[in-house]
Amino acid sequence: MAGGFLAHSESVLKNHVLLSSSDLDEVRSGVAGVLNEHRLTPRARHLDARLYGAVTAGLQMCLLEYGGAVAVETAPSRDFVLVQSALRGEVRVRCREGQWSLRPGDTLIMPSNVSLELEWGTSTTQLLIKIPKALLYEVYEHLTGKPVDDPIDFAREIPLDAAPAHGLRTLIEYFCSHLAPAHGARSGPMGLRIAQQALIGHLLNTQAQGLRDQPAPEVRRVLPRCVRRAQEFMESCVQEVISLQDIASHAGVSVRTLSRAYQDQHGVSPMAALRTMRLNRIRDELKGGRADSVSEVAYRWGYQHLGRFAATYRERFGESPNETLRRRVRGQP
Structure with a gap:
């Protein structure tokens, strides 16, 4: 040169x-x-x-x-x-x-x-x-x-x-x-x-040795750091009572910045994503034999209003939590 x-x-x-x-x-x-x-x-x-x-x-x-x-x-x-x-x-x-x-x-x-x-x-x-x-x-x-x-x-x-x-x-x-x-x-x-x-x-x-001849990777989004940190925090605290401000503070950005970045990447707000994480965990417990009743699981995950919880669950999974539990008792998938 x-x-x-x-x-x-x-x-x-x-x-x-x-x-x-x-x-x-x-x-x-x-x-x-x-x-x-x-x-x-x-x-x-x-x-x-x-x-x-x-x-x-x-x-x-x-x-x-x-x-x-x-x-x-x-x-x-x-x-x-x-x-x-x-x-x-x-x-x-x-x-x-x-x-x-x-x-x-x-x-x-x-x-x-x-x-x-x-x-x-x-x-x-x-x-x-x-x-x-x-x-x-x-x-x-x-x-x-x-x-x-x-x-x-x-x-x-x-x-x-x-x-x-x-x-x-x-x-x-x-x-x-x-x-x-x-x-x-x-x-x-x-x-x-x-x-x-x-x-x-x-x-x-x-x-870089070995990089030039590698096949092109599958197209995938590399998430902004604040979104990655928010997800990691929510997954580690999924059963705890945390606020949007708690999530944003852990991610190192303002509530507004996190909400916009998370919405851009996932199409939902951080709190909506957190609710989905919790519902998925609840469903795993109902299907996996770790619960004797729906109310027991719902209360443990912070849902105090069983009717509202059941409606949210049905909207997410197309069946009531009691139906999920009964299928497990009957040995159905």
Whole structure:
């Protein structure tokens, strides 16, 4: 991914100066604050570091230059994945997983959970993309329809002339286009979010081992977090007296937000869903031999008005609770 291919991205990122220093301690702490903890050792007297970049709410995209040759020893990156592309110069990377040499146009998805040793040559410019694993897993879940069970294993290298490299260049430029003012205005946080999801999705699709060749998953909705949390809370407290405010508080949103999200996903309100859960549990008890009478079960589940309970039950299941109980006594399904 040579510098000429990303000239626009480089010019955009250089409008966002994060660090400019020749002081070793200042350079180390400044780069560590944005990217990762590390040990920095100059190989020559000349150190003229520049760090440019966009620190957004999601991924971070930076340009890093040390000026002179340096050695870098990084700490394990447990909470994020780092993608490094060489624009100018050369960087040699070594760890217990292997070793690589990044020259202009090369891209490497850095190994996670291990320490790395890097040797930066003189006058080297690298583009780095820092992706929080929480965001990576979120995009993975949207792509596959299932949560991440194991650490994602990436194919490390993205050669210059390979199709994934062309796609990645395009998406880096697309991301940076949302950082640069266009006709006097930025695209806003929504544009950045769409751009970063597209970039992460491309890396997962082309580089995640075993993911590219998987059959497309069945189409399924990935529920908003507040709806998932509301459902989990209701299922765990189905026999307790809880209010809509209790459910919303546990889900971490307002009553109005939860009601709208739940209605959008399921077509019913949270309290209607809770009543259905309770009726299903009551029916299981009546059919499963865990009750001697309808009134016993109804009272235990909080129904004080038996007539109203029986009408609600019949509306839901097309028969009265007494009919369900009698069929169980007679041994009918």
